Amino acid sequence: MLSLKVFYFKSKKLKGGKILCLGLLLSMVLFSSCIKEEELSPDVPLSYHEEKISSYGELFDVFWKVMDERYNYFYEQKRRDGMDWQEVYRKYSPKFRSLKSYSIEGYSDSEISSDSEKAAGYFREIISPVLDRHFYVDVYLPRLVSGGFVRTLHRFFGLSDSRGYYPFDLKYGYMQNRLGEDKITFGSGDGSSFSYLGGSLKSHSDIYYFTFNEFLMSETLRLDLSERYLSSESGNPLLLKEQDIDSNSDLQGISDPVFRSEVRDFTKGILKEWDAFFGSSKVSRFNNEVGYFLSSEDFKPSLLSSTEEVSSSLSGLVRYGDFSTYNPILRAESLSYIRWFMGRMSNHVQYGYGLERFERDSRQIRSSSMFYQRFLNPLHRGEIKKLILDLRDNNGGAIVDFRYFVERMVSNPGVYAYQRTKEGSGRFSYTPWVGMHSSIHRYGVPGKLPIVVLTDSHSASMSELSTLMLKSQGGEVISVGDYSYGATAGLYPDPGAFNGGSQDFIGGVLRFNIPSMATKTISGEVIEGVGVKPDVYVSGPSVEELRMMRDSPQTFKDRVLNEAIRYLSSR
Incomplete structure (x- = not known):
């Protein structure tokens, strides 16, 4: 299915600097694109490999050219909102060229500030409709301060999302007293580091609840033990005799x-x-x-x-x-x-x-003991009969958690989504869609398990692909809550490999993060910028609900959780 590697992607769009990760390094054969480019790109004076950018016009040309060659959703973008990238060039190129103070020499403070603000506004207008929610571009625009000339960072994202969501720390505090004696916890629960919370519900002891704030389980909890400890081979030159x-x-x-x-x-x-x-x-x-x-x-x-x-x-x-x-x-x-x-x-x-290895792994044994004893092992033995997997406010994480964690809940392996890769510099040049496969974990569930996945507008990346994988299991698995964030594109940190945009400075003033992989569901829907559709829709929380969840956790009613309990109680 996947050639697995751990990698991370930071986005300030979800909770300021939260680590996200989404990337699927597929072991697959890349085929030539069967989609022709519909329009020729206009001639531009600079390729994006050039180091020198000396005007607003050149800045826009480089930005436009990189997007034209590397952005992965132009086809879907055009179908969804009619975006015509050629028209973007015709409309905005004259606007950027009318801005004259990029080099600042001979211009007043007010002229420099005015042009910089106009340029930022133009970039915002162009980028705000971009549906790829892993995409961003950093642009450094000129500005004069008391100490002299500087360039100020402006980071531009695509589609914004103002829906309410359930912050992990509030949810963590709310659930503490609702779990039974088998409750397990890890981390502070305040969202600053990896944390989880699990256990049987006091109100419904046959339902096991589990939540965590990011997909870092393999890195944090996996027991990768050696076959032997505190032993040595004869003839080892490090031994003292x-x-x-x-x-x-x-x-x-x-x-x-x-x-x-x-x-x-x-x-x-x-x-x-x-x-x-x-x-x-x-x-x-x-x-x-x-x-x-x-x-x-x-x-x-x-x-x-x-x-x-x-x-x-x-x-x-x-x-x-x-x-x-x-x-x-x-x-x-x-x-x-x-x-x-x-x-x-x-x-x-x-x-x-090997004392050093023992000391490191013994710490891991201690910290992971409850996770295995009270969750993974009972799950494998079939002792967990019904499961609520709460992915609300889980922004994503490491792709290796598919193998280590998510596939433990798979009883019906198969294709759960499709992915394609940007191929070449043509605007509509892609590989064919390739199936993404789930597998049965050696120590996973012994059979079908009723599962409800909880999602909200801050369930992103790995949370969304995990939801798609589990929902592909059939009627035993449903999702409840709000549409997820809609960040399903693939990333890889090497600009020459799978990331379509440069993560280095271009001319010292531009930095792109452009996923080069696109994802669609098994029903053929591209859900980037839309999110995974829940089987049972429950709107996100209001400000008043979040206040009650924080201040009155004993009496607050979690509508999403209650809907999941209602469904599982009928199974």
């Missing part, structure tokens, strides 16, 4: 043979203590627990207890990296040897036996 100590020249340089033996035996004792730990039954038990998890993804309580047992034993071992440990043998003539020993012990422990 007793004969290495015996033959060390700094040790041999200690003149007093009695003191030399004392130093040798002291440091060998440290080495033996650590080696005994690595060979202990505690470490062996931990590796057995890890092996069971890797073979089943079943997170048993004994995996966590074994992790704590090993960590506790580690904390009691002699601290080879602390100079105070060597006080009994610390003299001027032993200092050089002790430094050598400390360095070799660090390599021996941290890298020869």
